[in-house]
Amino acid sequence: MRVPFPLSLTPAAFAAILGFAFCTACESREDTAGASASGSDKAAGRIVLEVEGTAYSNSDLDRFVRDNAGKGELSAASLSRLFDRFVEEELLLAAARGQGVTLTAEEEKAYVAKLAAEIPPGSTAR
Numbered sequence: 325m326r327v328p329f330p331l332s333l334t335p336a337a338f339a340a341i342l343g344f345a346f347c348t349a350c351e352s353r354e355d356t357a358g359a360s361a362s363g364s365d366k367a368a369g370r371i372v373l374e375v376e377g378t379a380y381s382n383s384d385l386d387r388f389v390r391d392n393a394g395k396g397e398l399s400a401a402s403l404s405r406l407f408d409r410f411v412e413e414e415l416l417l418a419a420a421r422g423q424g425v426t427l428t429a430e431e432e433k434a435y436v437a438k439l440a441a442e443i444p445p446g447s448t449a450r
Contacts, residue, residue, distance in 0.1 A: 367382055372407075375418045378414075385410055388406065389406050392406060
């Protein structure tokens with residue numbers, strides 16, 4: 325499904341979005357064309373979103389949900405909101421890439437340090 329997405333964000337806003345997206349969502353693009361026919365492999369490889377030619381599988385969405393909500397039970401409404409966030413982040417990331425917005429090494433390092441500072445002492449990152 326192709327969704328038009330006009331943007332009028334500042335470069336700084338795109339940089340922040342891009343930094344967040346690189347840290348949370350872009351490690352797992354999979355080519356699912358040759359997905360296995362077994363039940364769990366088939367479900368994990370099912371395409372749930374395609375943005376600008378990049379396919380995102382059910383396993384990408386599952387990882388996003390775990391990273392943002394943990395492994396506990398979630399209501400249908402919570403899952404729906406998380407899916408909406410997943411779609412929004414991928415659309416914003418694609419728009420930022422399309423406009424050539426990138427982070428400098430210093431911006432990326434500062435963003436990662438900020439995220440690390442938000443983790444409570446004694447806990448571990450997911």
